[in-house]
């Protein structure tokens with residue numbers, strides 16, 4: 484039998500939740516996607532692309548890069564597209580990490596970082612996030628003294644929702660000017676906070692973003708990174724010339740040119756659904772850990788029973804397994820009516836949990 488490299492054979496497989504199941508009929512709060520149908524003008528743009536029979540051609544990126552440059556306020560030479568931000572993470576780690584190198588990150592973190600570091604035989608130095616879910620600033624700065632090969636700041640962190648303030652990001656950038664600092668901003672549309680302007684002053688900064696979350700395009704796979712042109716040029720040596728498909732560009736351009744719909748969704752989620760759900764949890768005594776973006780952790784008395792109850796009632800959430808949070812599930816917020824629906828179902832579950840506890 485053929486065998487892969489031993490360090491890969493020893494690795495666990497990354498396991499997204501609810502694999503092998505059709506998630507479409509459910510209210511999907513498990514993968515931090517946009518829960519609304521895509522805007523009609525995006526669907527129309529995709530239809531026109533298909534009807535023009537353009538897809539036999541390899542994709543052409545230059546016109547799109549100009550749109551992305553306008554959208555981000557960055558020169559195209561500072562931008563690079565990726566097949567989802569997962570690929571941007573993969574390319575960055577591949578460029579910087581050799582076997583035995585160290586990646587520094589606050590934990591629990593988005594698991595792709597550890598998985599990709601493992602593929603390259605690199606070690607992850609995790610600084611534990613405290614039970615209050617605040618970013619462990621002091622310990623993180625101390626860990627910089629170990630001189631990791633790559634520093635990762637996920638802002639806000641998935642799964643804990645922990646924000647990292649820009650002042651602290653700047654402290655890190657300035658303290659290790661010869662070490663690359665990757666700032667993952669997958670959720671920045673929900674927080675409005677971005678390290679991108681710091682690129683003018685720090686040449687060790689790499690910012691990663693995605694069209695999967697706020698833009699309702701997770702299935703089309705489009706992400707990008709922003710870095711100094713010298714860094715972008717190096718990363719281009721690793722990425723395939725046609726890794727990003729044309730349909731993703733069509734949808735993304737439609738979203739960037741007419742941003743009203745996705746912005747209205749983000750506003751509804753953050754300004755209506757979020758206060759509604761926090762208020763509901765506070766009133767009913769549900770234990771939860773709020774996050775800076777559109778997702779949060781909930782700590783029921785019996786997590787697995789709660790997750791199964793929600794699934795039986797048509798709602799998917801994600802049970803967490805990392806040390807600090809293994810008794811929680813992560814859920815994202817949807818539109819106000821979806822969030823109200825969740826609250827109605829969860830109230831029934833919570834009442835049962837309460838009654839079962841009282842009769843014990």
Ligand SMILES: Cc1ncc(COP(=O)(O)O)c(C=O)c1O
Nearest residue numbers: 567568569593641669693695706
């Ligand atoms: C922090 C973070 N980074 C990156 C990603 C990857 O997103 P995508 O590959 O869909 O762009 C996710 C997805 O959940 C995430 O939470």
